[in-house]
Amino acid sequence: xxxxxxxxxxxxxxxxxxxxxxxxxxxxxxxxxxxxxxxxxxxxxxxxxxxxxxxxxxxxxxxxxxxxxxxxxxxxxxxxxxxxxxxxxxxxx
Amino acid sequence: xxxxxxxxxxxxxxxxxxxxxxxxxxxxxxxxxxxxxxxxxxxxxxxxxxxxxxxxxxxxxxxxxxxxxxxxxxxxxxxxxxxxxxxxxxxxxxxxxxxxxxxxxxxxxxxxxxxxxxxxxxxxxxxxxxxxxxxxxxxxxxxxxxxxxxxxxxxxxxxxxx
Numbered sequence: 001x002x003x004x005x006x007x008x009x010x011x012x013x014x015x016x017x018x019x020x021x022x023x024x025x026x027x028x029x030x031x032x033x034x035x036x037x038x039x040x041x042x043x044x045x046x047x048x049x050x051x052x053x054x055x056x057x058x059x060x061x062x063x064x065x066x067x068x069x070x071x072x073x074x075x076x077x078x079x080x081x082x083x084x085x086x087x088x089x090x091x092x093x
Numbered sequence: 094x095x096x097x098x099x100x101x102x103x104x105x106x107x108x109x110x111x112x113x114x115x116x117x118x119x120x121x122x123x124x125x126x127x128x129x130x131x132x133x134x135x136x137x138x139x140x141x142x143x144x145x146x147x148x149x150x151x152x153x154x155x156x157x158x159x160x161x162x163x164x165x166x167x168x169x170x171x172x173x174x175x176x177x178x179x180x181x182x183x184x185x186x187x188x189x190x191x192x193x194x195x196x197x198x199x200x201x202x203x204x205x206x207x208x209x210x211x212x213x214x215x216x217x218x219x220x221x222x223x224x225x226x227x228x229x230x231x232x233x234x235x236x237x238x239x240x241x242x243x244x245x246x247x248x249x250x251x252x253x254x255x
Contacts, residue, residue, distance in 0.1 A: 009241075014199070020211065030177040031221065034220055035219070035220050036123045036198075036217065036218065036219075037214040037217070038216070038217050039217075040214045040215055040217075041212035041214065042210055042211055042212045042213070042214065042215065043209065043210060043211035043212075044170075044202070044205050044209065045217075046199050046201055046211055047199075048198075048199050070199065077154060081248055082200070
C-alpha cells in the first residue's frame, strides 16, 4: 500500500492524482475519514477538495500529485436558489 | 441501503445528429430512469457550459443518513487534436429555498490523451455524512458536461443509512 500526505492551501480546490497498477485510490481527510474512493483502472484521478490536510492511498503505484483549480465554469459549488433552475455557466474566453 | 438511479447511455441516433455539426458540440446526454427527469435549456452552446440535467432523488423517512454518492460510467479522453469529455456530478440538498452541494464528483479528460488514461471507465465514490428528513429536505443530482468526447453514465448510486 502506498500513501502520501499533502496540504491543500487556500486557492486550490482540485487534486489530480496520477497512479498506475492499481485497483483503487482512496482520499482521506485529516481525521482519517474516507472522503473519496476511485475504483477504476483510470490512471488520472481528479478529486474536488477543500483546503486542509489529506492522505492519498492506493494499492498501486502513486505518481505525481498536483494541486489545481477547478474550471471556473464548473467551480464554486455554492448554495443555489432552489426555486429556480440551475444557472447557466459561462465558458472561459 | 443502496439506491441506484440508472441512467442510460447516449442514444446513438441523437449522437449522430449532433456529431454532424461543426465546431464545439453540445454533448447530447439525456438522463432517464426511475425517479428521473431530464431537462435541457435552450442556451447558446458557444457561450455556456453544458447543463445535462437534474435527477430527483427520492428521500424516504426522517433522519436518514446520506452516506455516499457514487458515479459509474465512462469518460473519453483526448484523441489527437480532438478534446475529450468532462463530467461533473453534484448531489444537492434543498432546504427551504436554498440548495447546497453535499458531494461533487469531477472527471475532466478534455486535455488528457486517451492513450494515457489507462481506462475510460469511471467509478468514483464520494463520502457525504448528511442527515436528511423528508419533511425538511429534498435531494437532487445535477449533471454538467463539456468537451467533444463521449461520456456515458451507467449508474448513479446513493448509500442511505436508516
